[in-house]
Amino acid sequence: AQKITQTQPGMFVQEKEAVTLDCTYDTSDPSYGLFWYKQPSSGEMIFLIYQGSYDQQNATEGRYSLNFQKARKSANLVISASQLGDSAMYFCAMREGGRGFKTIFGAGTRLFVKA
Amino acid sequence: GAVVSQHPSRVICKSGTSVKIECRSLDFQATTMFWYRQFPKQSLMLMATSNEGSKATYEQGVEKDKFLINHASLTLSTLTVTSAHPEDSSFYICSGTSQNTGELFFGEGSRLTVL
Numbered sequence: 490a491q492k493i494t495q496t497q498p499g500m501f502v503q504e505k506e507a508v509t510l511d512c513t514y515d516t517s518d519p520s521y522g523l524f525w526y527k528q529p530s531s532g533e534m535i536f537l538i539y540q541g542s543y544d545q546q547n548a549t550e551g552r553y554s555l556n557f558q559k560a561r562k563s564a565n566l567v568i569s570a571s572q573l574g575d576s577a578m579y580f581c582a583m584r585e586g587g588r589g590f591k592t593i594f595g596a597g598t599r600l601f602v603k604a
Numbered sequence: 605g606a607v608v609s610q611h612p613s614r615v616i617c618k619s620g621t622s623v624k625i626e627c628r629s630l631d632f633q634a635t636t637m638f639w640y641r642q643f644p645k646q647s648l649m650l651m652a653t654s655n656e657g658s659k660a661t662y663e664q665g666v667e668k669d670k671f672l673i674n675h676a677s678l679t680l681s682t683l684t685v686t687s688a689h690p691e692d693s694s695f696y697i698c699s700g701t702s703q704n705t706g707e708l709f710f711g712e713g714s715r716l717t718v719l
Contacts, residue, residue, distance in 0.1 A: 526710075534699075
């Protein structure tokens with residue numbers, strides 16, 4: 490069975506500094522995708538970044554980068570130059586197999602950015 | 605990214621009544637849609653996977669007779685909470701998978717309050 494673990498219930502970061510949000514996963518499927526989503530207080534789910542299990546390079550999207558360590562089964566999200574608007578819940582998610590396969594989510598990490 | 609529209613965004617109903625939540629993919633065809641439930645300050649829990657034209661696949665512990673899911677077309681899936689009770693009060697979020705890219709797009713969510 491697939492499993493996603495986020496061990497940090499909450500994180501604080503100073504504005505303009507970088508922060509790493511941890512995520513580990515467990516799956517026996519060689520083909521899977523890893524996602525990070527941001528959920529502000531409004532409740533909407535905002536897609537941030539995607540990493541495929543066969544991707545050779547770590548994914549990057551603007552200030553977001555995914556530190557993918559396949560052997561360790563970790564997919565940490567790095568946010569550089571934190572902004573006040575980055576304060577939100579962050580969820581790591583995994584989808585096994587093909588496009589129609591279900592995506593499960595970790596428990597989430599609440600990020601607080603301090604001015 | 606693609607747009608998934610979810611309606612209503614908020615609904616309050618009396619105990620014992622049924623509530624229908626609609627999820628529409630506005631600019632892509634979603635062969636598969638997923639329904640999630642989120643309790644306050646918790647993660648998204650997958651309830652069921654619905655495939656266009658076939659019966660939904662429910663996760664363990666989710667009552668299929670209580671949470672009726674219909675996916676009659678490639679752009680519309682509905683979740684009906686039947687005989688709602690206060691414990692069904694939650695945030696329900698749908699998501700659709702694009703046929704072309706496999707990316708997951710989320711609706712805005714529906715907050716259900718059962719009195």
